[in-house]
Amino acid sequence: MIKVAIVGASGYTGVELIRILHAHPEVAVTCVTSEQSAGRPVSDVFPTLRGRCDLVLQNLEPVGIAEQADVVFTALPHKAAMAVVPTFLKMGKDVVDLSADYRLHDADVYGKWYEKHLTPELLPQAVYGIPELRRDTIREANLIANPGCYPTSVILGLAPLLKGKVIDPKSIIVDAKSGTSGAGRSAKVDNLYCEVNEGFKAYGVGGVHRHIPEIEQELALLAGTPLTISFTPHLVPMDRGILSTIYSVPTGKVRASELITLYETFYEGEPFVRVLPEGVLPSTAHVRGSNFCDIGIVVDERTGRIIVVSAIDNLVKGASGQAVQNMNLMCGLPETLGLDFLGIFP
Amino acid sequence: MIKVAIVGASGYTGVELIRILHAHPEVAVTCVTSEQSAGRPVSDVFPTLRGRCDLVLQNLEPVGIAEQADVVFTALPHKAAMAVVPTFLKMGKDVVDLSADYRLHDADVYGKWYEKHLTPELLPQAVYGIPELRRDTIREANLIANPGCYPTSVILGLAPLLKGKVIDPKSIIVDAKSGTSGAGRSAKVDNLYCEVNEGFKAYGVGGVHRHIPEIEQELALLAGTPLTISFTPHLVPMDRGILSTIYSVPTGKVRASELITLYETFYEGEPFVRVLPEGVLPSTAHVRGSNFCDIGIVVDERTGRIIVVSAIDNLVKGASGQAVQNMNLMCGLPETLGLDFLGIFP
Amino acid sequence: MIKVAIVGASGYTGVELIRILHAHPEVAVTCVTSEQSAGRPVSDVFPTLRGRCDLVLQNLEPVGIAEQADVVFTALPHKAAMAVVPTFLKMGKDVVDLSADYRLHDADVYGKWYEKHLTPELLPQAVYGIPELRRDTIREANLIANPGCYPTSVILGLAPLLKGKVIDPKSIIVDAKSGTSGAGRSAKVDNLYCEVNEGFKAYGVGGVHRHIPEIEQELALLAGTPLTISFTPHLVPMDRGILSTIYSVPTGKVRASELITLYETFYEGEPFVRVLPEGVLPSTAHVRGSNFCDIGIVVDERTGRIIVVSAIDNLVKGASGQAVQNMNLMCGLPETLGLDFLGIFP
Amino acid sequence: MIKVAIVGASGYTGVELIRILHAHPEVAVTCVTSEQSAGRPVSDVFPTLRGRCDLVLQNLEPVGIAEQADVVFTALPHKAAMAVVPTFLKMGKDVVDLSADYRLHDADVYGKWYEKHLTPELLPQAVYGIPELRRDTIREANLIANPGCYPTSVILGLAPLLKGKVIDPKSIIVDAKSGTSGAGRSAKVDNLYCEVNEGFKAYGVGGVHRHIPEIEQELALLAGTPLTISFTPHLVPMDRGILSTIYSVPTGKVRASELITLYETFYEGEPFVRVLPEGVLPSTAHVRGSNFCDIGIVVDERTGRIIVVSAIDNLVKGASGQAVQNMNLMCGLPETLGLDFLGIFP
Incomplete structure (x- = not known):
């Protein structure tokens, strides 16, 4: 089983990651964080999870988080992500970042549209994670910039x-x-x-x-x-x-x-x-x-x-589903594992 | 008071005409028609009207309808409109047609996008009713082609x-x-x-x-x-x-x-x-x-x-409101009469 | 024309009062207040009003407000209302209070469900404003407690x-x-x-x-x-x-x-x-x-x-419409004036 | 693998059965029927299914349907269900009926609320399928009356x-x-x-x-x-x-x-x-x-x-999910198999 941490689990992409990963046969979500709701069970914030994922939301202490996980999903606002991603990488974790922080190859472009980049040195190793366009590169990556919706x-x-x-x-x-x-x-x-x-x-x-x-x-x-x-x-x-x-x-x-x-x-x-x-x-x-x-x-x-x-x-495809698809590739799992569910209608 | 007939009153533009005209100080709706619901009070079909407009929906017999009204609004599907509009005009009524039948100046273009036009001879006298563009022409018209939404x-x-x-x-x-x-x-x-x-x-x-x-x-x-x-x-x-x-x-x-x-x-x-x-x-x-x-x-x-x-x-502006605006102009009334209400929010 | 102030105009009952009163033939809204948005035109907060009611939202200074109005609608949270209503009354204004502050005849009951009442001496003169039950009393009142929805x-x-x-x-x-x-x-x-x-x-x-x-x-x-x-x-x-x-x-x-x-x-x-x-x-x-x-x-x-x-x-009937109905009665106007509009469907 | 037929697959409970069973590890949906849409792929009616379940909707010929399945879900209107369920049972199939036809033990009560029952002799063997109340009886049943929502x-x-x-x-x-x-x-x-x-x-x-x-x-x-x-x-x-x-x-x-x-x-x-x-x-x-x-x-x-x-x-619990829960019990499978997914929020 792959141990997964979800950093920023009190937002909509966070709960969607938990929903998807709950049905993933090779993953155990071991750690969820939230600055706003730390100390509360995540199922208190999102009662859909009650009885299935009652993990307590933790504060975002990167080292402690990293110790609990093999793969880290960062579902944070931009800037907040690049403040913690380097620690996760340093500790050898695979990271799928759902923020914008590692999507642009050029730190100057990032600076123009967002603000000054804190870790431009990591940009070359980040892979913009659209599996349909660069499946093989994603397989080799340890930092995925998950695309915007x-x-x-x-x-x-x-x-x-x-x-x-x-x-x-x-x-x-x-x-x-x-x-x-x-x-x-x-x-x-x-x-x-x-x-x-x-x-x-x-x-x-x-x-x-x-x-x-x-x-x-x-x-x-x-x-x-x-x-x-x-x-x-x-x-x-x-x-x-x-x-x-x-x-x-x-x-x-x-x-x-x-x-x-x-x-x-x-x-x-x-x-x-x-x-x-x-x-x-x-x-x-x-x-x-x-x-x-x-x-x-x-x-x-x-x-x-x-x-x-x-x-x-x-x-899903615009955020958490694609993030799991990228994780599957990074971890050498079948790409569709845990993702082959049908849409809900109506 | 101007007597108004609404032909095709069981659709959404029909009930919107009734809603607007109910508050119009110079208009009395005297006649409403519906092929599907003839014989029922219109307030049975649209209970918003109960107690304020309980007219019985009539069958669409153009001569009889025309006798009850000074102005006729035709809120019918295309083709159905041009089957009755000529009668209303012949009887000297002002007509605001909310269908597509008199919007195109060129009968061939109508034929290409819809079907063969039944009364191409009326097209020259029809005025495409956007008051902001041709207020004066509308004032002189007796057949308004009310624009699409x-x-x-x-x-x-x-x-x-x-x-x-x-x-x-x-x-x-x-x-x-x-x-x-x-x-x-x-x-x-x-x-x-x-x-x-x-x-x-x-x-x-x-x-x-x-x-x-x-x-x-x-x-x-x-x-x-x-x-x-x-x-x-x-x-x-x-x-x-x-x-x-x-x-x-x-x-x-x-x-x-x-x-x-x-x-x-x-x-x-x-x-x-x-x-x-x-x-x-x-x-x-x-x-x-x-x-x-x-x-x-x-x-x-x-x-x-x-x-x-x-x-x-x-x-409203895309159908029944603009139709009333056109009627006001045709009838020599202030253009905003009965139309100066605010939007509803939320 | 009756001059009306709307105190607390940046909430939904506030904008609904403006919508209704805009079409009222005997009323001019002269003053709107909002603590949060003071200094901005109310049409900036509610763009439905643009071009029709562009009054600038004022701070809630009761004396200054009262000077601009004959009738004051207070659309404030409970407690905030009873802090200002006495001033309006003292200055001889008619007040329709949409909060809960004057609805309960018994200050102890108010104290149990809300908090200690600040002006229990006004409760006897407040009339719980359901026109269908006490039309005549409302006509004589100068403080209406407008019922909850x-x-x-x-x-x-x-x-x-x-x-x-x-x-x-x-x-x-x-x-x-x-x-x-x-x-x-x-x-x-x-x-x-x-x-x-x-x-x-x-x-x-x-x-x-x-x-x-x-x-x-x-x-x-x-x-x-x-x-x-x-x-x-x-x-x-x-x-x-x-x-x-x-x-x-x-x-x-x-x-x-x-x-x-x-x-x-x-x-x-x-x-x-x-x-x-x-x-x-x-x-x-x-x-x-x-x-x-x-x-x-x-x-x-x-x-x-x-x-x-x-x-x-x-x-409407649960707040701002009933408030205007009460105002009509208090001011000796026909009860339905400005209120006889139909519902909007769909 | 259990072969499953869904009779009446062009309604909302039908497509929900397909959605759920698509992720069920022990089930293959082999047959779907629809009187209205027979001849069309079910994914044409419900494009959520495209590429995952493109079975062609068949006419409802009970014998032919039964031959393709071990278990039959009947998602039909009442009366239509009891016209075909006997055939499925005669051919030895397990049936989960989502209609009302076998829910009432007393044919007279059925007659009073619906119409004359066609097969009252089957009522004693039908089990009202609420697993929380009669799990063991369901396990032995071959006809489940799936409860109403x-x-x-x-x-x-x-x-x-x-x-x-x-x-x-x-x-x-x-x-x-x-x-x-x-x-x-x-x-x-x-x-x-x-x-x-x-x-x-x-x-x-x-x-x-x-x-x-x-x-x-x-x-x-x-x-x-x-x-x-x-x-x-x-x-x-x-x-x-x-x-x-x-x-x-x-x-x-x-x-x-x-x-x-x-x-x-x-x-x-x-x-x-x-x-x-x-x-x-x-x-x-x-x-x-x-x-x-x-x-x-x-x-x-x-x-x-x-x-x-x-x-x-x-x-789900009110129809298709509970139906699958009942099927699991009837077929000796773990009760939660294919059903342990989380709700979708938002």
Whole structure:
């Protein structure tokens, strides 16, 4: 059994890690931490866990935590993560970091979008953990930068087009929509039920969302050239799910059927990417609670544009599920172990 | 008092007309029809009306209906509307048609997107009823084609940019999102609570939604040149509201503050358009239940694109509220009469 | 025009007062206060108001506030209200207090359920403002204790049965359900969207909810005898609405049709109470946004129990709408002025 | 591997069975049927299943179905179930019937609440499948009448009180609330998103809901005496979950702590019943997606009444999860096999 610590277990990605790992046959969660709720059983904070995971939440003392675990998941805000990850690594632990701290290869870019990086020397060894794109590198890594939720949906949605040089990299517009769990669990008026319910809005409009640099970094690697995207996030009155509607201009004449074949080939054998047949489009309702990314591809004959629609559960493939997928790879386990559950509908 | 008939009163736009007109000081609703529920009081179908509007739903016999009214609102599916509108006109009634039947000037375009038009001879006299763009023509009209919900949000969102020749008309991409009342009130599995709730999806992707030709018709008039847009509608798990996120490429260098001034000037004195200050973006929650269209304008400095975000209540400014606004103009009443209510929040 | 101040305008009952009063032909809102948001336009806090009510939120300085108004609505937490109400009264203003501070006639009961009362000498002059029960007293009052949301639904639901001595007063069980706006607008994890959405729970179980004493006070007055009820509130994942399901045991044999006649007689001519026909039951959806209280009555032939189901919008008839109804009475205006709007559906 | 057929797989309990059984290590779903959607892959109807369960929906030909399976789950409307169950039994199959057809021991009672029973001779061999009450009988059965959703929550909620003779059996009032998936998946206006969303209502008030006879049958067995309950169901605007608030009068003086001990003893070792500590109450949000029944117990000191609050997921412990639990017992498998997953939150 692999002993796992979950650092930052009182947030939504934390409890989702516990939910998933509870059913993982090779893992025992041995340690959970929370600064706010230390001393309380985690099942007190999240009563779904009652009777199954009643571990007491600990303070975040990295050395003590590390001693209880083989693998550490850090589900912390950015900056808080890089304050403790070095200790875990030094003590020989495998780390899957769900924050943004190790996602950007370039400390200057990090500095521009976030703040000054505390441990730039670790960036070269961090692997941006999208298994579909770099499975083998992940297997060798000891520090995984688990991708953001929006980036996962966009990168998987565009990879075949960019790798296949089908589209003009400058033409990409991403109109993305997220369920409210993506806004986290801190007590803010903006996230109250009555403020969110029965409303729909855009936020962070105009190229300012912090997920942009990691999306551009990964898309540029796929395209083989730097690129800049338009990215507009929206808030949907629902708990879970991200749907990204992605517009781009092909470099030549394309047909939907050909593009679907391109995607099917690119993702052949992938356990968690489902390329939808022509005329079928994804819904977040169909991936809710699962580790799938569903992708639909359409060509607008009138304007020539390609529209890719990509759907994930932001807490699973967009966070905790992908984190476990990365852990499986790092630990030499079958990639789908503990992850092959179906979405919950309705 | 103006006597009003509402033809097709058992749908959501029908009951919204009754709600609005109940508070209108110069209107008496004298007649409501419904094929499905004829013989039942309308307050039986919509118990919100109980004790205030208990009219019995009648069968749709155009001559008999017309005799009871000065103004007729037709809230019918397309095709059904053009089967009865001519009778109302012949009998000298003013008609506000909420269907698509008289929105397109060109019967061939109608034929391509819908079916063969039954009364193309009436198209020249029909006025596409966006008061902000053609108030004076509406005042003289006797047949108003009340705009679609998506088109209202898009046309108001883009009018200043196109009229001002600020953007390349070929660059327009509209990513639009609608609450579920836009899907109507017929019994379909797809619209069941459990199918819609907690899910978000695109539909009609690839340039096939029937609101496209009326959007393009009106935008072309504003731009002074034909144009083609990309338009992707989405379904939001909420009752009411449309939010359109509109991307375009400016022909020259622009700043958000200048564009906001352009919009403020364009919509100066407009009672129902609110141009938001720089940095503020609309939410459907802030127009819910009201006749407002809220518009926010952003320039993405990184990509050069302009992003306009436009929000309305699809049942009010996107349907029944705008219909009453048009009626007010046709009848020589103050434009805001009965419409100056605030949105409901939460 | 009556000049109105709204003290505590940054909560949900505050904005609902503004929404309702905006359409009131005899009222001008001249002053709004908020401790948290003083200095900001109220339309900044609630963008529904933009362009229609852009008053700047003031600090709560009672004398200064009073000078700007004829009538003061205090929409404050309990205790905060009784700290300022005396000043308003001393300055000759009419006060409608939406807090609990003046609802209980007995300062000792207040002390037991809340805390020591600061101004017990004012209790005798305060009138518990249910117009359907004491319209004439309200007309003469200068301090209205506006009823709680749950109490309004329960008292209106039971009045005819108790007044008519139809039921055993000891047999009353109230199972009540409220939308989330009843929980207020303060930033608490428990009220976050993801904590409330897709869940249903009871709270304050076992006779501890603070609305119990005012319910019992009013029911005892109706019954002519002291009584104790069981009261269990629940939280519904929706914005607005209260539905109370009320069980009681009749003292003799009763039939639903007779009870409905009893209710119809009791509430004859009441503008805002709708007694539903036999076999019809209320839904919060049918009173949403309106000042109605809908009541359905059923007799369970198998057990002999009477079940009354009562529905209101907690922010309208349960708070701000009833407050305006009380103001109309106090000010000698027609009781329904500004309140005769229909519910919003969907 | 046990081969399983799911008859009636295009409803919500059908897809939930597939979701659960997909993760069951000893089961292979070999056959799914649907009258409406025969010929289509079940993953076409429920895209959550895509790539994992793409079986083609078959017509309901009982003999052919039986040949493909060891165990048959019938997730059909009442009457439709008893038309096919006899064939499955005759062919030696184990049957878990999720309809009401075999729940009532007395064909006359069935006749009164439903219609004339077609196969009364099978009733004696049918076992009402609540494992917590009759685990051993279930193990020997070949026909399980899987309990209704409301009944499961009520019976588990009251069993210790009735078995322990703590309460007056005549005093029971059940105020129950269900998510919308309980209303099924057929296309009715009443179940449309906009009709259900943002509303809360009672239905079937006055002792007419068809779950009453099975609740009374089972409670009477526990109490050792016939009894009649008041039962009022309500519809909650959410997908999943049932919460029953149960009022009763104790025969003597009781304390909450003693009752909780009684429950803990009664349910000791039960894998799926969680008795909550004093002062803690259940929420449907905490059992969503899981097979748990959470129970909270409160004594109202003011009225002497006991209030039990019981929460389940109506599609899991209230239907498909309990069905699998019963199958495990019938097939000699560990009772929790494939069911020990945690609820999904948020």
